[in-house]
Amino acid sequence: MVVDPAQLRLLALIERHGSLTAAAHALRLTPAAVTQQVAKAERDWQVPLVIRGPRGATLTAAGALLASHGRTVEEASDRAEAELAALLGHLSLRLRIGTFQAAALHLLPPALTALRHRHPDADVSVIDVVSGRGADEISAGRLDVAIVASWGRPLTPPPHVRAHSLLSDPMVVVLPDDHPLATGQPADTELHLEQLRAESWVSILAGHAAREQFHDAAREAGFTPTVRFETESYDVAQALVGTGIAVALVSRLALTHAPGTTHRELARPRPYRQLYAVTKADASLTPLADMLIDLLRDVARDITATWEAPPREEQGSSNSPHGA
Template sequence: MVVDPGQLRLLALIERHGSLTAAARALHLTPAAVTQQVVKAERDWQVPLVVRGPRGATLTAAGALLASHGRTVEEASDRAEAELAALLGHLSLRLRIGTFQAAALHLLPPALTALRHRHPDADVSVVDVVSGRGADEIGAGRLDVAIVASWGTPLAPPPHIRAHPLLLDPMVVVLPDDHPLATGQPADTELRLEQLADESWVSILAGHAAREQFHDAAREAGFTPTVRFETESYDVAQALVGTGIAVALVSRLALTHAPGTTHRELARPRPHRQLYAVTRADASLTPLADLLIGLLRDVARDITTAWETPAPESRRPSSSPHTGQA
């Protein structure tokens, strides 16, 4: 026969409490339900297990034997309940975050500051993760939230992963601050990509989605870009632009205002990347993930508002090596 651990535990409770009624209370059942379970157990084991009397219930020798094993089941059940409660309590305070550099510098810190104010006991960790690996890290259970980017096309994660849109991050042109397109017209003048057809370019490495987006935009503008320098870092690209040897297409969020550079907006339609927070579709065990996503969206709205609000003419900085402001 197949042993039912529930029957063993029931007998242990009857032995401990001395009555079917008390055992029923411990199991949050009615006395009638417990009586039915005893009848079934005796039928399954084919031997009397419980002796009912006017003062309660006692176990037969067979019932006592099975109850000794039932105590083991009950102790294991109690340990399982306590350990699960501890685990859920830990998970409710744990938040493992993966992000790429620009988001780590500009998007995440204000959100983490607000999170710490609300939950000072939160167990937070942050690691660098390239966008292409974010969903995989979530799916493998190594991260609770990953901030990732998708260039030009919406992110399409697998069914067990959920993508939460955060920020539309436009591409801008970073120029040497003495470039004719920077010095010969107002700082708020938008550039068309075809105006830069004859330039030397610093670009993200071939094979990256940002590089593909750049070449697609150049092709639509009617030229093939001359890429002189390749890098995996927008910071490096801007440092090279500052030397005066090339121009670059850079995410606005990633602008460093490197010495010797300025930037200009592109005329619409402009290339962009979309930032997402990625979680498991069922993130119920990590409630801080939902809180962080809400805070990230607040920060993203503030950033977008700042981008869309023109600086007053009297406060708009000139193109200097130190500001790089448009």
């Protein structure tokens, strides 16, 4: 026969409390339900297990033997309950975050500061993760939240993974600060990409979604860009633009205001990348993940508000976010 651990535990409780009524109370059942369970156990084991009397209930020799194993079941159940409570308590304070550098520099710090004020005992860790790997890290259970980007197309996460939209990050043109398109017209003048058809370009490496988006935008503008320099970093791209040898298409969030550069907005429709926070579809065991997403959205709204303010000519800055 298949041993039912619940029957063993029931017999151990009857032995401990000396009555079916007390055992029923411990199990949060009615006395009638316990009586039915005892009858079923005796049918299953095919031997009397409990002797009922005016002063309660005692066990037969067979019942006492099974009850000794029931005590082991009960002890294991108590340990399991305590260990699960400890685990859930730990998970409720744990937050493992993955992000790319521009988001780590501009989106994440204000959100983490606010989170720490609310939960100073939070167990937070942050690692660099390229956007293409973020959803996989969530799916594999190695991260609780990943901040990722998708260039021009909606993110389609794998099953059991949820994408929370944070920010639409437009692409801008970064120019040498002495470029005719920078010096010959007001700073709030929007450029059309076709105005830059004759330029040399610094671009993200071939094979990256940002590079594909750049070539698609150039093709729609009626030209094939002359890419002289390739890099995996928007930081490097802007540093090269500062030498005066090329121009670059860079995410607004990733602007470093590198010395020798300025930037101009593109006329609509402009290329953009969409930033997401990615979590498991069921994040109930990590409640800090939902809190962080709300805080990231607050930060994203603040950043967007500064972008919508009247533009002004940038000054040099030592910030160096990674945009890809």
